Amino acid sequence: MESRIERIKKQLHSASYKLTPQREATVRVLLEHEDDHLSAEDVYLLVKEKSPEIGLATVYRTLELLTELKVVDKINFGDGVSRYDLRQEGADHFHHHLICIECGTVDEIQEDLLGDVEKVVEHDWNFKIKDHRLTFHGICWRCQGKPDPKKANDKRDKE
Ligand SMILES: [Zn+2]
Ligand SMILES: [Zn+2]
Ligand SMILES: [Zn+2]
Numbered sequence: 001m002e003s004r005i006e007r008i009k010k011q012l013h014s015a016s017y018k019l020t021p022q023r024e025a026t027v028r029v030l031l032e033h034e035d036d037h038l039s040a041e042d043v044y045l046l047v048k049e050k051s052p053e054i055g056l057a058t059v060y061r062t063l064e065l066l067t068e069l070k071v072v073d074k075i076n077f078g079d080g081v082s083r084y085d086l087r088q089e090g091a092d093h094f095h096h097h098l099i100c101i102e103c104g105t106v107d108e109i110q111e112d113l114l115g116d117v118e119k120v121v122e123h124d125w126n127f128k129i130k131d132h133r134l135t136f137h138g139i140c141w142r143c144q145g146k147p148d149p150k151k152a153n154d155k156r157d158k159e
Contacts, residue, residue: 040043040082
């Protein structure tokens with residue numbers, strides 16, 4: 001966690017911004033809730049627990065700044081709420097989301113998986129891909145009573 005904060009601090013510095021205590025508190029909440037997809041209000045309520053003096057406007061401006069610097073991505077799952085999602089370090093493209101239409105869980109796929117599709121788009125459409133958003137809507141493994149694919153994939157990777 002500390003080394004990631006250090007790197008985010010450097011990112012801010014190279015864009016001539018400082019990691020103020022309020023900004024740091026916001027970054028910490030994002031790191032602590034890396035698997036969640038928090039709205040600005042969610043982030044604000046969590047930051048406020050540790051830094052009661054902070055205001056929503058400050059948190060909101062920090063989130064916008066982090067979005068601009070590509071530390072986080074702003075996403076919308078169709079419910080009209082902007083959510084903030086940390087980008088994987090070193091990832092060229094944004095991760096994919098699996099949204100369960102039964103329980104509402106959002107799972108993430110960090111692997112890009114789109115190599116072949118991207119080749120077709122770049123070649124057939126003369127389109128230089130910079131990023132993408134991919135959201136699958138369906139029924140998760142939990143609601144289907146199936147085993148946790150993360151555990152199965154870990155096992156596969158070890159074998
Ligand atoms: Zn995500
Ligand atoms: Zn990609
Ligand atoms: Zn589900």
